[in-house]
Amino acid sequence: MTASLSVAGLGHRYATAEHWGLRDVTFEVQPGEVLAVVGPSGSGKTTLLRLICGLLDPSEGQVLLDGLSAADVPPERRPVAMVFQGYALFPHLSVRDNIAFGMKVRGVSREERRRRAVEVADQLRLGDVIDRLPAELSGGERQRVALGRALVRAPQVFCLDEPLSSLDPVLRVEARRTLAGLLRAEGRCAVYVTHDQSEAMTVGDRVAVLREGCLEQLASPRDLHRRPATAFVARFIGSPPMSLLPALDGRAGPVAAPRPVPDGTLLGVRAEHVQVGAGEPLVVREVEDHGHEVLVAFDVAGHDLVARLPAGSDVRAGEILLVRVDPNGVLAYDPDTGGLL
Amino acid sequence: MLTPWLVGTALLVVGPALVTVGIAFTRYDALSPPRYVGLSVFADLWAYPEFRRSLVSTLAIVVLAVPLRVGGGLLLALLMHRGRLAAAGRVSTYTPSVVPDVATALIWLWLVNPVYGPLGLVAGAFGQGLGAVLLDPAGARLTIVAISVFALGEGFLVTLAARRELPQALYDVARTEGAGPLARFRLVTLPLLAPVLGLLTARDLVVSMQVVLVPTLLLTQGGPIGATKTLPVLAYERGFRELELGDGAAIAVILMLLTGLVVAVQYRLLRRWTRGGALS
Numbered sequence: 109m110t111a112s113l114s115v116a117g118l119g120h121r122y123a124t125a126e127h128w129g130l131r132d133v134t135f136e137v138q139p140g141e142v143l144a145v146v147g148p149s150g151s152g153k154t155t156l157l158r159l160i161c162g163l164l165d166p167s168e169g170q171v172l173l174d175g176l177s178a179a180d181v182p183p184e185r186r187p188v189a190m191v192f193q194g195y196a197l198f199p200h201l202s203v204r205d206n207i208a209f210g211m212k213v214r215g216v217s218r219e220e221r222r223r224r225a226v227e228v229a230d231q232l233r234l235g236d237v238i239d240r241l242p243a244e245l246s247g248g249e250r251q252r253v254a255l256g257r258a259l260v261r262a263p264q265v266f267c268l269d270e271p272l273s274s275l276d277p278v279l280r281v282e283a284r285r286t287l288a289g290l291l292r293a294e295g296r297c298a299v300y301v302t303h304d305q306s307e308a309m310t311v312g313d314r315v316a317v318l319r320e321g322c323l324e325q326l327a328s329p330r331d332l333h334r335r336p337a338t339a340f341v342a343r344f345i346g347s348p349p350m351s352l353l354p355a356l357d358g359r360a361g362p363v364a365a366p367r368p369v370p371d372g373t374l375l376g377v378r379a380e381h382v383q384v385g386a387g388e389p390l391v392v393r394e395v396e397d398h399g400h401e402v403l404v405a406f407d408v409a410g411h412d413l414v415a416r417l418p419a420g421s422d423v424r425a426g427e428i429l430l431v432r433v434d435p436n437g438v439l440a441y442d443p444d445t446g447g448l449l
Numbered sequence: 450m451l452t453p454w455l456v457g458t459a460l461l462v463v464g465p466a467l468v469t470v471g472i473a474f475t476r477y478d479a480l481s482p483p484r485y486v487g488l489s490v491f492a493d494l495w496a497y498p499e500f501r502r503s504l505v506s507t508l509a510i511v512v513l514a515v516p517l518r519v520g521g522g523l524l525l526a527l528l529m530h531r532g533r534l535a536a537a538g539r540v541s542t543y544t545p546s547v548v549p550d551v552a553t554a555l556i557w558l559w560l561v562n563p564v565y566g567p568l569g570l571v572a573g574a575f576g577q578g579l580g581a582v583l584l585d586p587a588g589a590r591l592t593i594v595a596i597s598v599f600a601l602g603e604g605f606l607v608t609l610a611a612r613r614e615l616p617q618a619l620y621d622v623a624r625t626e627g628a629g630p631l632a633r634f635r636l637v638t639l640p641l642l643a644p645v646l647g648l649l650t651a652r653d654l655v656v657s658m659q660v661v662l663v664p665t666l667l668l669t670q671g672g673p674i675g676a677t678k679t680l681p682v683l684a685y686e687r688g689f690r691e692l693e694l695g696d697g698a699a700i701a702v703i704l705m706l707l708t709g710l711v712v713a714v715q716y717r718l719l720r721r722w723t724r725g726g727a728l729s
Contacts, residue, residue, distance in 0.1 A: 158621075161625055162625070163621055163624060163625060182627065183624055183625040183626075183627065184625065184626055184627025185627070188625075189625075190621075190622075190625050192618045192621060192622060193618070194616075194618060196616065196618035196619055196621065196622050198619060198622075198637070198641075199641070200640045200641060200643075209622070209623075209626060209636070210625075210626035210627070212636070213623070213626045213627055213628045213632055213636065214626070214627060257622075
């Protein structure tokens with residue numbers, strides 16, 4: 109069975125708040141697709157998930173499951189499973205009972221509950237710890253229990269709220285792989301919320317960037333990286349993020365505008381389009397040695413132009429190097445609206 | 450740092466308790482020296498009808514008061530853990546607990562007065578006299594229970610604090626699984642608050658008798674016909690009014706043992722219930 113999820117003009121405003129938590133968000137997620145939603149805290153990511161799974165009612169717009177409005181469908185009857193931030197495991201229940209919680213609420217028979225809980229636990233390699241309490245589990249195991257509780261509902265749509273954020277970095281890579289396989293299995297679709305842009309770029313087939321409740325851009329990771337639709341996305345996506353420099357007479361140091369632009373226009377350039385060794389002399393303001401690469405920030409009239417140098421490059425702050433920028437890699441953004449020109 | 454408390458506890462609690470246990474094996478009237486008589490004080494007490502009646506009165510009041518106090522505290526805490534009137538509600542729930550015992554006794558004396566008390570007037574408005582509440586055994590017991598229930602402020606505060614510690618996300622999970630308010634209470638709130646409620650019950654078994662000791666002495670002096678003569682009241686009466694300190698001490702020891710027994714039993718029940726047995 110397959111299902112698609114779409115939201116149309118979706119918005120939500122808390123009764124007590126002046127601002128919209130989410131405003132006019134529209135997108136569609138196809139079966140088998142993972143949509144990563146990324147944005148700073150307070151950008152409406154969790155609100156979006158709560159609207160999709162039915163914990164909140166939209167103030168405007170609607171959630172559509174398989175093309176049908178979900179407005180009158182209560183959370184438990186939606187084919188949507190949510191993995192909550194921090195996992196929200198019941199501390200007084202064993203792994204088995206945590207997984208079986210929803211079935212217990214719905215009055216599924218004891219044997220059926222046990223059978224399905226064991227099935228899911230085995231699938232997630234939790235068979236050996238099935239009788240333990242959450243306090244007796246490792247971080248990775250807890251994360252899988254939270255996943256199991258969602259899986260056991262056999263959902264068409266997965267909503268995940270920062271599912272990896274409480275794991276240590278080593279476990280995260282492995283957990284991310286497990287997750288990616290499960291999410292795409294059997295034509296499910298998933299909405300994956302994270303504040304970490306690099307996680308969003310690796311997990312998502314497409315990535316939605318939220319800012320203050322509004323959708324800034326929705327694109328494939330590649331397009332998002334290549335052509336950020338707004339200055340905000342340019343600054344938010346990529347490590348390092350895009351350098352943005354205000355233009356004066358159509359240029360900013362070695363960065364030339366792709367076409368005539370008014371003064372003050374922000375010229376954006378990714379580090380990979382900045383070459384060192386020829387061109388204009390610039391002062392090194394700061395050096396970040398990441399081991400596998402060295403990031404160098406040059407000073408251009410008080411703004412940073414970041415270049416990526418190969419591992420082992422020996423550069424110090426204060427040094428003067430020759431810098432050239434590939435004119436095809438330069439984008440121009442309106443300084444007021446932030447929009448791509 | 451701990452020394453003042455260690456010394457204080459030894460001097461004011463452990464010491465007197467040991468002396469009490471010692472005196473319980475003697476006949477002692479505080480004038481002539483105590484005379485060791487072994488277990489005969491306990492045997493005499495058991496044969497003494499007033500003691501048995503007191504035991505029954507104590508149980509009757511405890512069995513009503515403790516569940517009402519703990520359950521009432523829980524109910525009020527859940528009602529008031531958020532909402533518009535919660536702040537005012539919290540203050541008014543706690544206030545009766547800080548009113549001095551003597552004042553409480555006087556207020557209740559007025560409340561249940563059949564002639565000019567408000568309860569009497571209300572009952573009168575419905576064409577029914579209230580009668581002399583405190584002269585009726587059941588009425589007197591209920592009044593004592595009511596006094597202890599109105600002083601549930603501390604249990605309420607503890608329950609409220611514990612409820613506020615429970616993460617909202619657990620309730621979100623329950624809601625996405627379709628648990629209504631009652632199911633959320635049964636499957637989430639109750640098991641997670643169980644340790645706190647258990648602790649409060651244990652404490653209440655001890656405290657509910659103390660809370661009402663002074664009001665009882667002032668209101669009913671243990672009457673009518675012993676209906677409110679709980680073990681602490683009897684211990685006070687035998688020990689200090691009738692100067693049978695051996696009897697008073699023995700009653701205190703029995704009360705201590707009974708309380709310890711009940712607390713131990715309910716602690717074991719609670720542990721079995723919270724350790725996984727609650728759901729599967």
